[in-house]
Amino acid sequence: MIVCLDSGNTRIKWGVHDGTAWRAQGAVAQADIAQLAGLPGEWPRPDKVMLANVAGPDVACRIAERLAPWQPCLQEVRSSAWAGGVKNLYRFPERLGVDRWCALVGARALHAGAALVVMAGTATTIDTLAADGSFAGGDILPGIGLMRRSLAQGTAALPLATGRYEPLPRCTEDAIVSGILEAQAGAVERVFARLAGPDRICLISGGHAGEIAECLSIPFRLVPNLPLEGLRQLAVD
Template sequence: MMLMVDMGNSSLKWAFFDKGKLSPLERIPYQSNNLKNLLTQAWLRCNIPPRSVWVSNVAGPQKAELLTQWITTHWGLKPIFIKTTHYECGVKNGYENPAQLGVDRWLALIGAHHLEKGMLCVIDCGTAVTLDILSASGHHQGGLIIPGITTMRDVLLDDTYALAHLNKILPQGNDKQFLAHDTRTGISQGALYAVIGLVKYVVNTLEKQGNKIKLILTGGSASAIKSFLQTHQHVPDLVLQGLVVIASQSL
């Protein structure tokens, strides 16, 4: 049994890989000062410790060190932190400096390439929204980054004095109310449409060039946009699936 861990900017996601299958994705929000307690609550209930721990980390060295200390103390293991490379598991990095591509995006591309054939548009909706295009042969064509739905909304609510008193409600992708009739909803819907507009613009542009695109969605806010997109595959554990591909190759 192996443990796959995705350390994002605002939450920790994990699943156990055993007998060729991933367990259901689990998620906890965290900050640096409560990570150890959260790990104890979440992982000490495991009846059998994993034989290895594979990690995607975009949360920085401090959280990585806390995670390493906990795993070493409780399980006697040293976690394996994956790094972005030029080429891995059939996927070629499209960045001029491969290391600049976030490891979560890299793993999502690897996971997507092994799940689906053809040209892919991989969209990760989290603190940021990242959009990456992968050719049928596994060549990363490049990508785009914008603030996530919650990030865009919170920037306005937090930094604008007149809006600071408004409640912060995550948009649920409800298309029944196309235009808002209050400021809070206007901000939420505007952020939502900004993401949808980016996705549709990129897909339409590529399709006009003769490409057939398959959409793959992942990330905590993917559910907010998926009802606005006609054809897509929603894979909440896509980064972890990329970890599984790399871990399985190393066995």
């Protein structure tokens, strides 16, 4: 049994895999990290516990404290030049965000051809994975929530919009939400246009994945918790 944890800026996602399928998955907010302490009691004897953390060393320490019974098999994953069928062509491979790295490895395990790997969370990352498994590079832009807040905080009259997507918005809140989603989807589609391969696809994951996916005009697949798929693959690689 493998336990995987993806510690992001806002939430910690976790999953338990029995070698065939996911037995359970869940998430807790970073503010509720103490809730992780119940996992070792529910799943007492994992073979491996894999952690990807981008929330800083203090959070990594707090996670380790809550998961103390698992300490002997807890492994914090780092980005590397090669793993899981993916060749990391980042200028400094070790500096690639480990969440992006795990998402790329997960994407490779799910799709053998060229893929655009999109993580739509606090930030939106758009990474290019070639058909031969090479990670060629990628973009980072503010996520949907950050874009909404930046408009509300940086202007005198615009609200923290709670509108909806409309092709031709006719009120300010819809105009803000629609503009943000058009910007996110447009960035994804521009990068996808540069991706070569007859079976190319966009694999999109993260809390805002569904909102962006509704605006896409390219082949896509929604994948819940893609970094967990990568962590699982790294555990058996």
